[in-house]
Amino acid sequence: MEILLSNDDGIHGAGLWALEEALRTRGHSVTIAAPFNQQSGMSHALSVRREIEYRRFEAADCDAWIFDGTPTDCVKIFLEALNEKNFDALISGINDGANLATDVLYSGTVGAAMEGFLHEIPSLAVSLDKNSEVTFAEAASATVDYLEKILSVKHAPFLHNVNFPKKFRAGKAEFVSTRLGRRDYINAFTSRTDEKGRAYFKIGGTIIDLDVSAGTDIHASRLGLVSVTPLNFDVADREQIAELQKIFKG
Numbered sequence: 001m002e003i004l005l006s007n008d009d010g011i012h013g014a015g016l017w018a019l020e021e022a023l024r025t026r027g028h029s030v031t032i033a034a035p036f037n038q039q040s041g042m043s044h045a046l047s048v049r050r051e052i053e054y055r056r057f058e059a060a061d062c063d064a065w066i067f068d069g070t071p072t073d074c075v076k077i078f079l080e081a082l083n084e085k086n087f088d089a090l091i092s093g094i095n096d097g098a099n100l101a102t103d104v105l106y107s108g109t110v111g112a113a114m115e116g117f118l119h120e121i122p123s124l125a126v127s128l129d130k131n132s133e134v135t136f137a138e139a140a141s142a143t144v145d146y147l148e149k150i151l152s153v154k155h156a157p158f159l160h161n162v163n164f165p166k167k168f169r170a171g172k173a174e175f176v177s178t179r180l181g182r183r184d185y186i187n188a189f190t191s192r193t194d195e196k197g198r199a200y201f202k203i204g205g206t207i208i209d210l211d212v213s214a215g216t217d218i219h220a221s222r223l224g225l226v227s228v229t230p231l232n233f234d235v236a237d238r239e240q241i242a243e244l245q246k247i248f249k250g
Contacts, residue, residue: 008108015094071112090116093126169224181216
């Protein structure tokens, strides 16, 4: 298969190259379109009103391009301006850190995969929890297993958010379909002042999970399962639409 890889950790991200190796050793052809540097938290941002530098990246076993832009920039520019291939799938990741629950709204990893999905390419956003006992190589191998399996039965474009846990429950990857949980961050913004008197905020904070009920991606991750949450770009609230229709008719 022809596979396009991207990420938000940048071209030197360990998870990106673990995927490249896992795919290549299975006989798949790999192309990379990734950012110059770290682009976490960029969501589906697209750079406008500025020049985006790009160039080939020297890689021994694949065609690789790097861009001075967001993950979405990388995928969109490559597919629309540089590409001459028909890709069977796009994988964004493997991200160094989970993208669970409402994290997907901010994730550059998900943003890159969303762009692939918008180009009607089956797409995966893949993340590995911080300080996991699961290695990038193990997660990459399991991701390729999953991709090959799902593409053998599902041919329409899809977007799956895949999260590997801190530890496998049974010593191996067990995939489960989930919905998004809900999480927030305590003390997310820390105010500081530098030696020149410049005031600024630094984003961080401590995770607080608000919905960890059965069926959520957070719950699955805590159980040591690999969470797969199907996503869609249509975020319209169907119940609210129906309610407004009734109000407008009245």
